[in-house]
Amino acid sequence: MAMAHAQRHPRPRHPWIALTAAAALTAGSMLVLAPQSSAGASVREGANQDVDVEKSPGAVRAPAGSPVAVNGQLELCATRLCNAQGKAVQLKGMSTHGTQWYEQCLTNGSLDALARDWQADVLRVSTYVQEDGYETDPAKFTRIAQRVIDQAVARGMYAIIDWHMLSPGDPNENTQLAKRFFTEMAKKYANQPNVFYEIANEPSGVEWSEIKSYAEEIIPVIRRYDPDGIVLVGTRAWSSLGVSEGSDESEVVDDPVDADNIMYTFHFYAADHDDAYLRTLSRAADExxxxxxxFGTQKASGDGGNNFTMSQKYIDLMKQKNISWTNWNYSDDSRSGAVFKPGTCDGDKWTGTGVLKPAGVWIRERIKA
Known part of the structure; x- marks a missing residue:
């Protein structure tokens, strides 16, 4: 049950100090397709080129012209994400906030706005493990996650099933809970081409070898039911590829997870994470x-002033290298990183820019672009 608005005061997004050194949809809502032979180039494909996305008779068919209808089951082509036609794609969309606080921001109206008005390709559905989340009532939070994922599927968007472990930072602390969660999710969505499985949001204070070991234990749980769904693996130091703990991408490049059809995650907050982080992401994406x-345009707390100049550097790099992204976050939290103005989720107005904070206006333009 949604909390009263005055009670929604979850703690800051990240309890750490960032290091700064070193859509029924229209045809216009489909994701950017980039020919593999021309990195950074982009075209839009017509809705009459929909593919058959049903993996089995049990799959929910995507609406005509939607991102999933046009692109189908995604797969990896070397280091790039590709559609069913073998073309590199870049997904752009939003991440929810914790559903223990902001379930009321995820309605038919708000998701219609995301799919149609924003023309988003992907929704990341964040299920917090701690902080009054999944561990308190696994059945309840599984139902919430599945309800929101089903809404994304019905609109032809891709959905990221985010196991939002944050504190403790060692994903192995929650292995048994993660196995339960992903068993239920993989069973339900095994026949849907829409879903990604993000198995560890932001590992911290733990070596890459421990994160890798966790991934190699969880991935077979998913693969037992869904051999095709892409698994997203969190990286060290709050998914900074180790940069926020003095390392870099080489630890993953030199010792990758022993599994197929996986990608690695990177998180950044532009007001804290400067060119050193940007260069790390750029090098990693080549390997x-x-x-x-x-990511956010503000500080790692999800609050503070927006650094749109640094954010645009990341947007340009991600476009150039076909790196898909979801922005934090699709809620009306009081912090600057939540796209809606406070109180929006208590009403029924979702479209346009009048309900948005500056970060929301900025990111909506870049999703639509």
Missing amino acids: IPMFVTE
């Missing part, structure tokens, strides 16, 4: 498949 499942 391993990368997906930016979370």
